[in-house]
Amino acid sequence: MSETDPAAASATAASALPALRHRLSTRIISLSLAVLLVVLGMISGTLWLSWKLEGAGAAINDAGSLRMRANRVAIELTQAQARRHNDLAAQVQALDATLALLKKGDAARPLFLPDEPAIHAQMARVTEDWQQRLRPLAVTSTGDGAMPARVSDRYIAALPGFVAEADRLVGMIEHDSARKTDLLRLSQTALALMACVGTVAVIYLLYLWIILPVLRLQDGLRRMAAREFSLRLPVESRDEFGTLSEGFNRMAGELQGLYRDLEARVAQKTAELERQNRDLETLYEMAAFLNQAADAEAMGQGFLARVMRQFDADGGSVRVLDRRHGRMRLLAATGLPAALAEAESCASASACHCGDATREAVIAIVDLRAAQRAGTGAQEETPCGRNGFRSLAAFRIETQRGAAGMFALHFRTPRKLPPSDRQLLQTLAQHLGTALEHLRLSATARQLAVVEERNLVAQGLHDSIAQGLNYLNLQVQLLDDAVARDDLDETRELVPMLRHGVEESYQDVRELLNNFRSRLGTGELRPAVEETVGRFRRQCRTEATLAIDEGGGAWPLSPEQQLQVLFILQEALSNVRKHAMAAHVAVALSHGRDFRLVVQDDGEGFDPDELATRADAHIGLNIMRERAARLGAQLHVQASPGSGVRIELVLHAGKQPATIPERATSPAGTTSTTSRTSTTETQP
Known part of the structure; x- marks a missing residue:
């Protein structure tokens, strides 16, 4: 255990003494002791x-x-002539004892003369008068003989002087007692006043020492709770409340610093959140617009208008890249002079800064003139600089196939884009690229759908109207030969055949038009099937029956799927009417977990192997197979000569169809198609 340094201990004790002296408890104890001493002193007085x-x-x-x-x-002296003087001596002794007691005093009674020199001097005179004048007369009369009359007379003559001196003594003592009584009353009044003043003083001191500092601390805490962190409490003492005030001020300073930093951070986060919200709103608005735009020019123009408004640009352009010729075609431009928009130097994919953006993703130049000066002196000023633009930001338009073009923002003052704005513009460029790619794919899909539908129309025409017209052509040639030979009988035979052929071709045309104009919504397949079978019954004499079973938790077919199923049914019934020579045909449609369509007739049938070797194979079967393949369904054809034909279409639950064209009727009555990928819903 180390020894304590005496110097350090004394310094610590010396520093502790002032702190102890200024403590609130020290003041309160000192005040209490002072009040106690004053009260005890006054009570003692x-x-x-x-x-x-x-x-x-x-x-x-x-x-x-x-x-x-x-x-x-005196009375005893006057009566002492006839008897003994025993009572006279007792009275003399009693008076002597009283004088001795008054002079000596008795603290036990208590009895004593006041400490006044005049009173003691008067007491001495009374004692001397008794001792010198009256007592000797009384003592000589206490003998055995009779007291002479002249002694009594002399005593009585000296008695008034003694009594007067005694009265003067009593008066002086009474006067002194009255003075002390007044002093006692005055001290009691002073004690009462001191008690009142002391109480007020103690209350005031306690207010100054305790209540006022507590109220200041309370007010400071209230204002601190109201975020008034600049508040500082006055330090007016070195007691406990002074220490608390200093601690409060230190706490307020620390909180002010923390809150200032926190406020700055909150303001920064708030600004960042606001910027992100603006970016999200811009992305949402841009995505909504790009999804609604119908053509590339309108898409580019609307894209530029929104981007320029968001970033306060003075001009902008969108160019698409033609890789084959290494050039960029202007898609849209806003705020640019016509000479700059159509400048040949801006059309090349390898010239100027816009062409560089297709290879480097982002080209951001804060000051075009400074960038020009930083280059070689032989470089020519850029077209943007010649037209008054000082800053340029170009971004590559990305697609899955690579760079599809670029868009640029032009500013007439030096402008620096922060990283967040660059990221937003890159994202917008990706959205634009996706939208342009979607337009391209949609146009390609429409072209393919038109080609495919035209192929189906051509197959339908070849299978129906072309064969009917070929038959009519042969009959017309025979009619021409008969007329040339003036064979009236053969002519009469050929005319009904021509009329029947024309009616048959007319029916084929009407059937094709009805098929092309058919449009279905979800849940409309059953009435469409019933109408198709009813129309078949009206067109020919073949008996047709229809059985529909939709029980068993069916999953709904999309309108495109229903339309393809209806086309297959129409084609199958058309083949029965044209080729089967059947007496009865049965149509069964079941829609349970799987969808199933069966068309079976009792006609002549055919040999599938022999039909496959023929050059003019039945086109209707090929059309049905193509539509089934587009549905993702299975088509089964069972046929034999003389036993009829059974056609079964099966679409399993959850089977995703291929791209199905959505049919739309043009005002002129022709048909066009738009490609759409249909999804099917499945039940568990």
């Missing part, structure tokens, strides 16, 4: 005055008894 007054009162009584005893001595 009043007790002392009371004791003095009590002793003076006893002295007044005894001093007053001197007159009585002196008179008793």
